[in-house]
Amino acid sequence: xxxxxxxxxxxxxxxxxxxxxxxxxxxxxxxxxxxxxxxxxxxxxxxxxxxxxxxxxxxxxxxxxxxxxxxxxxxxxxxxxxxxxxxxxxxxxxxxxxxxxxxxxxxxxxxxxxxxxxxxxxxxxxxxxxxxxxxxxxxxxx
Amino acid sequence: xxxxxxxxxxxxxxxxxxxxxxxxxxxxxxxxxxxxxxxxxxxxxxxxxxxxxxxxxxxxxxxxxxxxxxxxxxxxxxxxxxxxxxxxxxxxxxxxxxxxxxxxxxxxxxxxxxxxxxxxxxxxxxxxxxxxxxxxxxxxxxxxxxxxxxxxxxxxxxxxxxxxxxxxxxxxxxxxxxxxxxxxxxxxxxxxxxxxxxxxxxxxxxxxxxxxxxxxxxxxxxxxxxxxxxxxxxxxxxxxxxxxxxxxxxxxxxxxxxxxxxxxxxxxxxxxxxxxxxxxxxxxxxxxxxxxxxxxxxxxxxxxxxxxxxxxxxxxxxxxxxxxxxxxxxxxxxxxxxxxxxxxxxxxxxxxxxxxxxxxxxxxxxxxxxxxxxxxxxxxxxxxxxxxxxxxxxxxxxxxxxxxxxxxxxxxxxxxxxxxxxxxxxxxxxxxxxxxxxxxxxxxxxxxxxxxxxxxxxxxxxxxxxx
Numbered sequence: 341x342x343x344x345x346x347x348x349x350x351x352x353x354x355x356x357x358x359x360x361x362x363x364x365x366x367x368x369x370x371x372x373x374x375x376x377x378x379x380x381x382x383x384x385x386x387x388x389x390x391x392x393x394x395x396x397x398x399x400x401x402x403x404x405x406x407x408x409x410x411x412x413x414x415x416x417x418x419x420x421x422x423x424x425x426x427x428x429x430x431x432x433x434x435x436x437x438x439x440x441x442x443x444x445x446x447x448x449x450x451x452x453x454x455x456x457x458x459x460x461x462x463x464x465x466x467x468x469x470x471x472x473x474x475x476x477x478x479x480x481x482x
Numbered sequence: 483x484x485x486x487x488x489x490x491x492x493x494x495x496x497x498x499x500x501x502x503x504x505x506x507x508x509x510x511x512x513x514x515x516x517x518x519x520x521x522x523x524x525x526x527x528x529x530x531x532x533x534x535x536x537x538x539x540x541x542x543x544x545x546x547x548x549x550x551x552x553x554x555x556x557x558x559x560x561x562x563x564x565x566x567x568x569x570x571x572x573x574x575x576x577x578x579x580x581x582x583x584x585x586x587x588x589x590x591x592x593x594x595x596x597x598x599x600x601x602x603x604x605x606x607x608x609x610x611x612x613x614x615x616x617x618x619x620x621x622x623x624x625x626x627x628x629x630x631x632x633x634x635x636x637x638x639x640x641x642x643x644x645x646x647x648x649x650x651x652x653x654x655x656x657x658x659x660x661x662x663x664x665x666x667x668x669x670x671x672x673x674x675x676x677x678x679x680x681x682x683x684x685x686x687x688x689x690x691x692x693x694x695x696x697x698x699x700x701x702x703x704x705x706x707x708x709x710x711x712x713x714x715x716x717x718x719x720x721x722x723x724x725x726x727x728x729x730x731x732x733x734x735x736x737x738x739x740x741x742x743x744x745x746x747x748x749x750x751x752x753x754x755x756x757x758x759x760x761x762x763x764x765x766x767x768x769x770x771x772x773x774x775x776x777x778x779x780x781x782x783x784x785x786x787x788x789x790x791x792x793x794x795x796x797x798x799x800x801x802x803x804x805x806x807x808x809x810x811x812x813x814x815x816x817x818x819x820x821x822x823x824x825x826x827x828x829x830x831x832x833x834x835x836x837x838x839x840x841x842x843x844x845x846x847x848x849x850x851x852x853x854x855x856x857x858x859x860x861x862x863x864x865x866x867x868x869x870x871x872x873x874x875x876x877x878x879x880x881x882x883x884x885x886x887x888x889x890x891x892x893x894x895x896x897x898x899x900x901x902x903x904x905x906x907x908x909x910x911x912x913x914x915x916x917x918x919x920x921x922x923x924x925x926x927x928x929x930x931x932x933x934x935x936x937x938x939x940x941x942x943x944x945x946x947x948x949x
Contacts, residue, residue, distance in 0.1 A: 377874075382684075389630070391626070391627065391630050392630050392633070392634065395630050395631050395634030395635075396634050397635070399596075399634050399635055401594055439634060451634075455506075455633065455634065455636065
């Protein structure tokens with residue numbers, strides 16, 4: 341079944357991004373998205389079983405990869421999503437990667453929303469709004 | 483999930499499920515071999531399949547796919563185009579199950595799910611996994627993983643299997659699934675009986691009754707009179723003075739005995755022993771209604787053929803052929819050996835609605851329900867016949883044959899409790915002759931005549947003599 345996509349998730353993701361992303365470098369931005377995806381995955385585990393979350397994450401990755409093949413190195417594992425192979429790739433186009441991870445984050449929220457009849461949507465959006473990259477102090481002084 | 487319910491396309495099943503299968507649920511179709519599980523699932527599959535809502539049909543070891551396809555072609559719901567364009571896809575898991583076991587089978591199943599992204603997934607049969615699992619734990623883990631994976635992909639899933647009541651109580655699969663639909667078949671009095679029951683369905687209210695069904699060239703036809711034949715409160719036709727609208731019969735001076743007339747929506751028993759004139763009175767009721775009032779009438783006969791009834795009407799001098807030609811009268815003959823009560827209740831409902839009949843005769847109601855042994859079930863079926871008449875806001879005459887010498891006013895002794903009126907036809911020996919009598923025994927909310935009135939059957943119809 342194709343994913344029913346709600347605009348509410350994309351709107352929320354873009355609102356969150358507009359507050360958190362502007363002072364980040366091109367390299368840091370995809371990492372913020374990856375952090376957000378992991379936060380959503382972790383928050384889902386408070387309510388859903390690990391097997392369920394694994395299947396949902398796997399589906400979201402599968403669906404997103406169809407449009408963004410550069411996400412192929414991502415692995416969904418019982419311990420959580422593993423982005424290491426993705427970020428280790430040389431010559432990464434960070435702008436493209438940011439777009440792909442944004443799509444994955446929205447897809448994950450869509451699938452979770454659909455499967456839980458949006459029962460988890462409000463807490464997941466709240467979780468998302470709390471995701472930031474805290475820069476190291478010495479970097480901030482620069 | 484966008485759509486809340488999935489229409490099954492199986493007559494009356496959506497009514498039983500109060501709106502269809504809940505989307506994204508996992509339902510088991512349980513039943514013995516030959517009970518209709520596969521046909522039911524295929525019927526639902528072909529109804530719903532489209533290039534945007536694909537169906538994946540997994541075959542396990544129970545029936546080879548080639549065999550399934552061959553039998554499937556004989557049903558009218560089968561659509562070759564849906565196979566050709568990939569809307570319905572069959573996948574045989576038999577080989578991998580035989581050689582590599584459950585884990586590989588799950589992996590292959592999910593590979594197909596990810597590739598096709600189906601709206602519907604059907605596994606026929608799921609019971610085979612129970613036989614292939616090395617332990618109860620392995621079966622539990624496998625069932626759980628199948629359920630979670632298909633849920634994660636929002637597939638509405640049907641798992642078919644020869645599951646018994648014991649399986650439902652003990653098989654770990656049944657603690658995971660959302661719905662159980664049981665299908666049974668057995669022989670009773672030399673006739674095949676098929677029953678469908680929704681035992682459980684999360685996310686919806688549903689009928690918990692057993693419903694009879696047959697398998698026809700169109701697939702399953704479920705007869706669910708308790709669900710589909712229901713009285714409509716407040717639907718009674720009212721007259722100008724705010725009382726119920728009433729019908730006149732114009733049969734001799736019967737109207738003068740019936741007070742203000744018979745309220746529309748009412749059903750009356752025409753009760754009597756053989757030879758008292760029940761059929762001819764009922765036939766005249768239909769004929770006068772059509773000829774004198776332009777009211778369409780339908781006569782369901784289980785004893786006399788349509789030809790014999792028409793001949794009888796012609797012999798009375800009635801121009802019944804004209805009324806039949808105009809579409810004002812229909813005579814439907816169902817040989818009593820072929821009666822299937824719930825199937826024919828539904829057929830009567832359809833015919834009455836299609837014709838917009840205002841007059842209905844059941845000749846006889848006692849033959850119609852004669853195979854039912856339980857008096858409460860007889861009462862329920864007579865009530866449902868009355869409901870058909872109430873739904874049409876017509877007048878129903880239900881003929882009931884009583885045994886000669888009996889003091890009962892109906893064959894089974896329960897029919898009179900659910901009808902609105904009773905006309906008793908009797909006969910007595912007078913000298914060397916036997917004379918017929920008619921008595922209005924009961925007519926609700928109507929000030930009717932009492933006492934017996936001599937009834938004659940003559941050229942032209944019934945004639946009543948008042949005394």
